[in-house]
Amino acid sequence: MSSPAAAPMRTMVVWCPDWPVVATAGFEGVSAEESIAVIEKGLVLACSEAARADGVRRGLRLREAQARSPRLRAFAYDPVRVDRAFEPLITALEAMSPNVQIVRSGSCALRARGAARYYGGEHEAALAFLERFAELGVTDARVGVADGMFAAEQAVRLPGVDLIRIVPEGGSPQFLAGLPVQLLDEDELVTLLWRLGIRTLGDVARLPADDVRTRFGEAGARAHARASGTDGARVTPRIPPEVRESLNDFEPPLDRIDQVTFGVRAAAERFVDELAGARFVCTALRIELTSDRGERRERSWLHPRWFTAGDVVDRVRWQLQGGSTIESTLSAPISRVRIVAETIDHSTRHETGLWGSGSEERIHHGLSRVQSIVGHEGVLTASIGGGRSPRERQLLVPWGDRLEEKGGARSGGGARGGGAGDRARAGAGRVGRAGGGKIEAARTGSGKAAGEAGAKKGDEPAPWPGSIPPPLPTTVFERRQAVLVLAEGEHAVAITERGMLSAAPAFFSSDAAGRQLRALEAWAGPWPVYERWWDAAARRRFDRFQVVDADGVAWLLALENGSWWAEARYD
Amino acid sequence: MTDAALTSSSPAAVGEEIRALQSRIQQMQATKLDTRSVRTHPALEGLLPGGSLRSGAAYSVERSTALVMALMAGPSADGVWCGVVGMPDFGVEAASRFGIDLERLALVPHPGEEWLTATAALADVVGVVVTRLPGRVPDAAVARLQARIRQREAVLIVLGDWPQSEATLRIIESSWSGIGRGHGHLTGRQAMVSVTARAGSGRPRRARLWLPDGEELFRPVLGQVGRATAPVPASAPVAPTPVETTEFDGEGGPRVRRLRESARDSVVSPVTPARMRGVAG
Secondary structure, X not given: OOOOOOOOOEEEEEEOOOHHHHHHHHHHOOOOOOOEEEEEOOEEEEEOHHHHHOOXXXXXXXXXXXXXXXXXXXXXXXXXXXXXXXXXXXXXXXXXXXXXXXXXXXXXXXXXXXXXXXXXXXXXXXXXXXXXXXXXXXXXXXXXXXXXXHXXXXXXXXXXXXXXXXXXXXXXXXXXXXXXXXXXXXXXXXXXXXXXXXXXXXXXXXXXXXXXXXXXXXXXXXXXXXXXXXXXXXXXXXXXXXXXXXXXXXXXXXXXXXXXXXXXXXXXXXXXXXXXXXXXXXXXXXEEEEEOOOOEEEEEEEOOOOOOHHHHHHHHHHHHHOXXXXXXXXXXXEEXXXXXXXXXXXXXXXXXXXXXXXXXHHHHHHHHHHHHHHOHHHOEEEEEXXXXXXXXXXXXXXXXXXOHHHHHHOOOOXXXXXXXXXXXXXXXOOOOOOOOOOHHHHHOOOHHHHHOOXXXXXXXXXXXXXXXXXXXXXXXXEEEEEEEXXXXXXXXXXXOOOOOEOOOEEEEEOOOOOOOOXXXXXXXXXXXXXXXXXXXXXXXXXXXXXXXXXXXXXXXXXXXXXXXXXXXXXX | OHHHHHHHOOHHHHHHHHHHXXXXXXXXXXXXXXXXXXXOOHHXXXXXXXXXXXXXXXXXXXXXXXXXXXXXXXXXXXXXXXXXXXXXXXXXXXXXXXXXXXXXXXXXXXXXXXXXXXXXXXXXXXXEEEEEOOOOOOXXXXXXXXXXXXXXXXXXXXEOOOOOOOEEEEEEEEEEXXXXXXXXXXXEEEEEEEEEEOOOOOOOEEEEEEOOOOOOOXXXXXXXXXXXXXXXXXXXXXXXXXXXXXXXXXXXXXXXXXXXXXXXXXXXXXXXXXXXXXXXX
């Protein structure tokens, strides 16, 4: 987004001080004049002027804050409501000037040039904004103008009574030089700089840029650029919300999938066209289906490229039909379909080249067609993950979905419990409960929660001591199959207390009934496996074997609780 | 370049070279007008009719998924997309070890009722379609799919019987090494692969292949020329005990590895280093 070489852009930051407090006071029905603190995770996130006068500071523990200000009224931070309260102000600002970026709730940035031209000067523009804010009931807003976002933000936050503070063009380095180094907002780096005797941003700026980069890396280089006022961060305007969703109400509610998809088609086209009109494409969307009875089913869909109208309709259909066919009736009539774009991107980044984008595009179209026949989860791509059993190691992801999203949505639900717990132990050191690989998890849109146990980051595969040595089985059963192994004289083969075999296996049958009984050529094992011993529900204890039957086919078997299972076959 | 080679070589070598060139020409020229050969794994070149896989043709493989993967390995290494339909038990990791690029592999494990439509739709975009027939398939469906494959110049590999297959591959005998009775673990397999071409195209060809060997490579067993001009009788000395095979692994391994590059030639040409000791020979 920003390149260090880019000259700092003249930026205007509009800031409502203590916005979380103002907003919370607003919807809690208390006066912002009282001593109020907004608490997040037990720490003070923001406090009112009165509380500050009592000594309450941001980052204090709640109890400490209450000790300092006994009359303090503490409210939990509700980001959704706070953001929502800010929304009218942004809309108002957007009506006055384009390209508004929300820095955080309570603060937004815009390019100063256009507004200054239109209102006849930066000061005039700032005044106009403040007047509009005052009309909306926010009287203590402030505006800062400077070269670069960082400088403008520091200008607006500078203590004092001025509502408008303008750093003249080219004056940012000078303005920043006197400010304390703590404003860089990089705790570790700031502590270090402080200990090195660097107290102000000017001190930082005086360090040679190359040395800073060598010593402190990218973060240091960024901090240096900010401190010296050459930070190239640009204002990235937000996308106005109305083009991001499409709402379809059906009256009367529709109870057939084809009717619903037909009803959505026009809206989907409008949705995609509107985005295209704003020069955006949608790469991820959420579909919410509300039925007559008020049930709501929602799920997020990703697209490897971007959604066309047909793709949107397909996703609606897949979400409706689940495993059934298009003609089937729904359990409850659908009264509303809401399509929300979750990720949108500039269409310029997705333009097709002059000669098309080649075969990958063709593949994508073809596979999407197959998906439209067999359903979204019907077409899978594979990659190799971690785990001990061959089935666990296969990560199958529907075509078009990201791998990380679908840790729990592997279609291989065969082996009970999957291997998510194990993988988490090797990977993130967390015990995941995403095992069992339920496709439904993805369908209800909870893919993200399960994703944490999914694919490991990094290129180097983690070692899996105790996994099956190569060669690997060419047939890995989706559901392990019951088989029969017998010793000489048709005696059962079992594992003794000490982990030894009660008798040498001599016969093998690929079905549990023993109809295909034949002699064993060779066998090896038992190799004990004791998985997820920390989890009472998912723990498994079994023994693995490799056997070669008289036909020269080798099998990977498991003996669990006295019964034999075939996990995989080398055929 | 060829001229120079001809003048500087002995007559026997020239004859050899001409034969090699002729076989390559044959490989490139299709027997039928509209077929093109697809890159095939060198270990299978000597076995398949025409010396390679042909686009637009179907091949059937009996029972062995390893052979299916071996067939897919060549095209996949060449950047061709592969699609696997109706095989939920397809071992993906083994496939990657066979040299199949997982980035270019699409799986449709459960096409259900839509088997034919899904397979045909997949054949539109991928170069190699692998499938297993879901029960009985009517002849009309077979003909339709075959026509689609021919039209799209894809390769169809069927695990099981396929009426219009160009060739049928099967493992007639395989022996595993590294595993004994109660000790060791599987390390490699030598398989006798037999290929029966479409009726009337001659006798079955056979070759002994590592499927795979101790280093997960898939290659011909050296020292045993697999060109079945002299077919191995069914009662050929087979099934070495696992102990013998392990012994071979121990002493022949490094040399075998060094000669891997020339593996391609050793299938087709009888010039094989006599000192290379075969296993079953």
